[in-house]
Amino acid sequence: MSIPDLSRRDVLRGAVALGAGAAFAPASIAAEPVATGRKPAVRFAHLTDMHVDADPRRRGDLGFAAALRHVSALPNPPEFLITGGDHVYEGFAASRPVANRQWDAYAKVLAEGTKLPVHPVIGNHDVWGWPDDKLSPDEPGYGKALPCDRLGIEKPYYSFDRGGWHFVVIDNIARRGNRYFGGLDDAQAEWLKGDLRAAEKRPVCVISHIPILAACVLFDVDTRFKDDAWHIPDASVHRDPKTLIDLLKTANTRLCISGHIHLVDRVEYRGISFVCDGAVCGNWWKGPLQEFPEGYGTFDLYADGTFDCHYHAYGWERAKANG
Secondary structure (H helix, E strand, O other), X not given: OOOXXXXXXXXXXXXXXXXXXXXXXXOOOOOOOOXXXXXXXXXXXXXXXXXXXXXXXXXXXHHHHHHHHHHHOOOOOOOEEEEOOXXXXXXXXXXXXXXXXXHHHHHHHHHHHOOOOEEEOOOOOOXXXXXXXOOOOOOOOOEOHHHHHHHOXXXXXXXXXXXXXXXXXXXXEEEEOOEEEEOOOHHHHXXXXXHHHHHOOOOEEEEOOOOOOOOHHHHOOOOEEEOOEEEOOOOOOOOOHHHHHHHXXXXXXXXXXXXXXXXXXXXXXXXXXXEEOOOOOOOOOOOOEOOEOOEEEEEEXXXXXXXXXXXXXXXXXXXXXXX
16 A cells, blocks of 8 residues: 655644644645745755665665655656665664675665765764774774765765755764764864855755754654653754754755654744654664654755755555565
């Protein structure tokens, strides 16, 4: 059974209001509305949390291939893809041979599934070797070197321009000991200041793996309510969002896109829309996570700095796929 698309306009209509304009709701039947009165600038698809490997217990390679086929069949195809991180199933704590097999599976499906340009974002499960105390940081591929090499990027943060918009890919997978949290190091923060300054008045779209701001983290499995307080780990959401948002507000930042939580939401705060997309893998290739099926987002950006976005369930049938 194929699950129809979810428009975030319908999310907003049926959602529970949370604080400063947040919305969160289960999937519903929706068709993409036709935008009128605005000049289209660019359209792209955002696929995040693919968690690809070729393990027959999960068949994540087949699921990712199905998502790419769905993208290619869209009536209004995107101009490029953004892959939002966690490209492979589990590279973080994997041995190098296992990590290589996962990256090989991802690369094969991507090469066979699309000819569109791809702008990747590094996710926490893409990083290799941090938990292994026996590995030296000088080991080839250590940390973010392996995903940068396999994704074909010089460094894990960069920017580009399309359709009059300025796109900024940030790397907010920061390290604390053998683990990670959502944050930027000083070098990247300085780079970001200069990059946003150079954007001038162009509308800016920022893409990260870990959400900068999100309501769905309240529903994340790692969130706990204890002693009259929410405990939301900084591995689920950016550690210091105010400082980063203050920086983003120095430019014409309109949209911030993330993944990581495998849930879908949209938060409006200080004139910026923060959209968290669901996962291509859903609940780690075990079906939907809570109300959200396996899917990806499309974004239509306009010259006036506005946008439309939609979450597409691509109809992955786990039971049938797993025989």
